Amino acid sequence: MLEQSIVAHPVGRLGGKLFPALYVAPLVPIEQPSFSEIRGALVALAATQRDTEDLLKQSDQALLDAGERAKMRERFIAVLGHDLRNSLQSIGFGTYQLRQTVADAPSTDAIARIERSCGRMTELVQNILDFARGRLGDGIPLSLRQEDGLADELRHVIAEVQSVYAERDISSDISIVFPVTCDRRRLAQLLANLLTNAVTHGAADQQVKVRIHSCDKTFEMSVTNGGPTIPADRLARLFEPFSHGADNTQDPGLGLGLYIAAEITKSHGGTLTVSSQATQTCFTFRMPMPTLEVQEDKQVEPSGEQLLFR
Structure with missing residues (x-):
């Protein structure tokens, strides 16, 4: 049976940590590499390490840029939704005033169609606002x-x-x-x-x-x-x-x-x-069900008509 020898050599990992590697090798003469071969291997290893570091930096920057773009997009959605809701509230108030001044059937039907469309648009805007709040990490505000x-x-x-x-x-x-x-x-x-x-x-x-x-x-x-x-x-x-x-x-x-x-x-x-x-x-x-009484108005949001969400 051929005799064997056990060789242990530490292997470096990213972050400077080391772990031992065990090798079982037959006890035979090992041909020593030349100086030029060692130098070539070291140069290749250094190049690979540099490429890996560059790729990691590029990946980190890409993730950071994507996160910033997502936050800007969601903030834009939130601001747009808020402004649209204010405009829709004005339209709703205007149709309410019109309803008090007209009595003929065609005008009443037209006002009803405007109110239904306004309600549907308000529903969509409220959904967008709630979505933006959730995605931006603020959560949906409560009034407990x-x-x-x-x-x-x-x-x-x-x-x-x-x-x-x-x-x-x-x-x-x-x-x-x-x-x-x-x-x-x-x-x-x-x-x-x-x-x-x-x-x-x-x-x-x-x-x-x-x-x-x-x-x-x-x-x-x-x-x-x-x-x-x-x-x-x-x-x-x-x-x-x-x-x-x-x-x-x-x-x-x-x-x-x-x-x-x-x-x-x-x-x-x-x-x-x-x-x-x-x-x-x-x-x-x-x-x-809480066992302790909570303070009212944990976080207040303007009240509005209850809408159906789909």
Whole structure:
């Protein structure tokens, strides 16, 4: 059996750290390289190291530039959305004044069309503003209060969605026993997003079920719709921005509804999960009920009409 020798030599890593490398080699004479061969190997190694360092610097700079461009783009979106919302509020106020001064049917119909278009544009702008807030890292602002009338607010949302989708069957089971510390308007927006998603993408011939319950420790709100199972790859992307649901429905919205619902959940310290079985899909929002009283108006945002988001 040929005798062997064990040779250990440290190998340098980036950052100056070393690790030992063990080699088992047969005990045979090793031909010594010439000086020129060693010099060539060292020159090649130095060149490779320099190239690697340059590539790392270029990669870091490219990532930094891309991040700055993304931040500038999202700030621009936020400023643009804010300015557009102010203009739309002026249009809305103007149509309200016009409605008080006209009585003929053609004028009334024209004003109604303007109001519907203004409402739709306001919805899109609000979605963009919420998206920009979430992407810029500020999160969606909340105005936290202990709410005794949350159930009525959520019933109003359900009635509003039902009026828009009059052909759909929507059932509700609401039991809120304790006051809920939350931003009532934002939870209403969250429910509107989930419910609109359900009636838009769920099976049209099956009932949509809303269940809202609370106890002394947990507040839970779920929306269930019928329909086929959502594929796993789509399920993983549902809460990403510009996602258009689980089917091929021609959704006219921006695809921000579920993303904004997830951001509202995050701001409330809750969880938003989705389960999709063979015949139904269920979105569930859960939030712990605070044991300590919170200070009102954690962060205040101008109030406005509750809108449906898609």
